[in-house]
Amino acid sequence: MKASNQSRKIIISIMIGSLLLLSFKVYENQEKPYNLKYPAYFGGRFTIPEDNPLTRDGVHLGRMLFYETKLSKTNQFSCSSCHQQKLAFTDGKPFSEGIDGSVTKRSTMSLANLLWVKNFFWDGRSNSLEAQAIVPLTDPHEMGQSLSESASKLEKTSNYPELFKKAFGSSEIFGDKIVKALAQFERILISSDSPYDQYLNGTYIPTEQELRGMNLFMAGPQPQNNIRGANCGHCHGTPKLFKELFHNNGLDTIPKDVGRMEFTGQEIDRGRFRVPTLRNIALTSPYMHDGRFKTLQQVLDHYNEHIQQSETLSPFIAEATNQVGGKSLLLLEDEKQDIISFLHMLTDSTFISNPDFSNPHLKGIKP
Amino acid sequence: MFMKKIFYSTRMFIISLLMASAGLMAQTTNKPFFTVEGEVLKPLKLTVEDLLNLKQTEIKAKDREAKEHIYKGVRLIDILDSAGVTLGKELRGENLAKYILIKAVDGYEVIFSLPEVDPEFTGQTIILAYQVDGNPLPKGEGPFRIVAPNDKRPARWIRELTTIKVVFSKE
Numbered sequence: 057m058k059a060s061n062q063s064r065k066i067i068i069s070i071m072i073g074s075l076l077l078l079s080f081k082v083y084e085n086q087e088k089p090y091n092l093k094y095p096a097y098f099g100g101r102f103t104i105p106e107d108n109p110l111t112r113d114g115v116h117l118g119r120m121l122f123y124e125t126k127l128s129k130t131n132q133f134s135c136s137s138c139h140q141q142k143l144a145f146t147d148g149k150p151f152s153e154g155i156d157g158s159v160t161k162r163s164t165m166s167l168a169n170l171l172w173v174k175n176f177f178w179d180g181r182s183n184s185l186e187a188q189a190i191v192p193l194t195d196p197h198e199m200g201q202s203l204s205e206s207a208s209k210l211e212k213t214s215n216y217p218e219l220f221k222k223a224f225g226s227s228e229i230f231g232d233k234i235v236k237a238l239a240q241f242e243r244i245l246i247s248s249d250s251p252y253d254q255y256l257n258g259t260y261i262p263t264e265q266e267l268r269g270m271n272l273f274m275a276g277p278q279p280q281n282n283i284r285g286a287n288c289g290h291c292h293g294t295p296k297l298f299k300e301l302f303h304n305n306g307l308d309t310i311p312k313d314v315g316r317m318e319f320t321g322q323e324i325d326r327g328r329f330r331v332p333t334l335r336n337i338a339l340t341s342p343y344m345h346d347g348r349f350k351t352l353q354q355v356l357d358h359y360n361e362h363i364q365q366s367e368t369l370s371p372f373i374a375e376a377t378n379q380v381g382g383k384s385l386l387l388l389e390d391e392k393q394d395i396i397s398f399l400h401m402l403t404d405s406t407f408i409s410n411p412d413f414s415n416p417h418l419k420g421i422k423p
Numbered sequence: 424m425f426m427k428k429i430f431y432s433t434r435m436f437i438i439s440l441l442m443a444s445a446g447l448m449a450q451t452t453n454k455p456f457f458t459v460e461g462e463v464l465k466p467l468k469l470t471v472e473d474l475l476n477l478k479q480t481e482i483k484a485k486d487r488e489a490k491e492h493i494y495k496g497v498r499l500i501d502i503l504d505s506a507g508v509t510l511g512k513e514l515r516g517e518n519l520a521k522y523i524l525i526k527a528v529d530g531y532e533v534i535f536s537l538p539e540v541d542p543e544f545t546g547q548t549i550i551l552a553y554q555v556d557g558n559p560l561p562k563g564e565g566p567f568r569i570v571a572p573n574d575k576r577p578a579r580w581i582r583e584l585t586t587i588k589v590v591f592s593k594e
Binding site: 175180280299300301302303322324325328367368369370371374 | 563
């Protein structure tokens with residue numbers, strides 16, 4: 057009886073102790089939350105997982121890991137090998153080389169305003185940044201290293217155990233902490249200081265050509281009402297310059313890459329790909345999931361003159377025309393140039409030079 | 424032991440993420456269908472054939488080009504009713520804070536409130552159409568779409584509908 061009373065006391069004190077510890081831990085994390093700043097016109101429709109709140113230490117660790125070559129099997133590749141800040145976190149190539157010299161199946165996507173994205177990759181197969189990060193880290197043709205190998209490599213360093221302790225309360229390193237930290241860093245990659253943003257904030261006056269381009273970009277054509285438009289905004293509209301949509305944009309009648317269908321197994325998704333953001337689009341050539349277009353001119357030519365018919369072609373592309381009864385978009389050459397000049401308004405030089413997003417290992421911080 | 428723990432925790436993490444993201448993959452079928460889910464007593468997965476077993480409704484409505492068509496389908500209220508949604512007498516109190524989130528295959532989403540489709544509240548008839556002027560809805564539009572004739576702009580006439588979800592506002 058006495059013994060059991062004593063053990064009960066011990067159990068109770070352990071419980072109280074762990075509760076105290078737990079609240080301390082939570083308190084510690086809440087002490088340094090990361091304050092997200094974004095314009096009101098982006099809206100608040102995003103979700104940060106409850107088990108991975110943004111903290112300053114978490115974001116810092118994520119940034120260190122984003123530029124960490126130890127996360128690759130050969131110690132030569134980091135996320136930043138393909139996602140370079142100066143190119144709005146792309147690499148300028150149609151396909152990217154991984155550790156084994158082979159190339160990725162699809163073109164590297166820009167990392168801007170991912171906080172508002174729900175379904176990642178060109179086919180939308182990952183529904184969180186945490187899940188997304190695992191793929192390039194562990195794919196044998198990309199960084200090629202299991203998360204547990206990455207964790208044990210980092211444990212052997214002098215600095216990472218402490219960084220993990222600050223970010224997650226314990227210096228033990230696990231794969232899930234690696235991807236959580238990376239996700240935290242990616243969530244703060246917000247691009248909102250382009251001339252277009254300045255225009256929205258009333259601090260930049262667009263040229264006449266930019267203004268014409270903006271109007272054409274956003275408007276759906278209504279030839280019966282004499283309204284000309286390129287209908288880009290139907291999918292790339294709102295100040296975020298993308299909507300969470302998947303469309304077949306008429307690249308091929310029989311697509312070599314079936315896109316979203318590979319993930320859903322549904323015929324209706326054949327040739328559908330994510331609608332990517334057009335922020336910093338002038339920096340992220342080449343274009344499309346396979347990088348087939350080198351220039352914005354080629355992209356405009358595609359949407360205007362070279363749409364390929366198929367069962368799953370987006371009706372919003374098929375139906376858009378600037379002539380009553382027209383079969384294609386029928387923009388004039390000058391109008392295309394106007395739109396291209398608007399697209400250049402989306403280049404955010406603050407984003408690509410923000411020191412908070414840059415390689416921390418280059419600043420004398422020992423890896 | 425320690426390494427094992429790392430391995431186990433990482434593995435469980437990956438498995439759970441993969442399961443979450445691969446949820447859709449299992450849903451392969453030859454016949455197109457849509458689902459009714461969320462705050463319902465009986466989740467449904469319905470094909471055009473299944474719709475034929477419900478009460479049929481035809482309405483005249485003008486499309487984006489102001490051309491009048493006859494749309495045939497099932498009233499949204501009848502579909503929701505067969506899934507056991509709080510309508511009619513039950514549409515009171517906290518149930519008035521529910522909304523209908525409708526999704527298309529491309530990811531497009533629109534919402535209606537429950538009173539917008541309930542005849543005890545509104546004179547408008549919103550249908551889930553599968554035919555227009557006697558023909559199946561064309562590609563890019565069907566097999567299922569919403570027709571809401573009172574909307575001046577048909578932006579909620581959502582095409583290629585895949586999911587109807589009744590959701591409680593969590594605000």
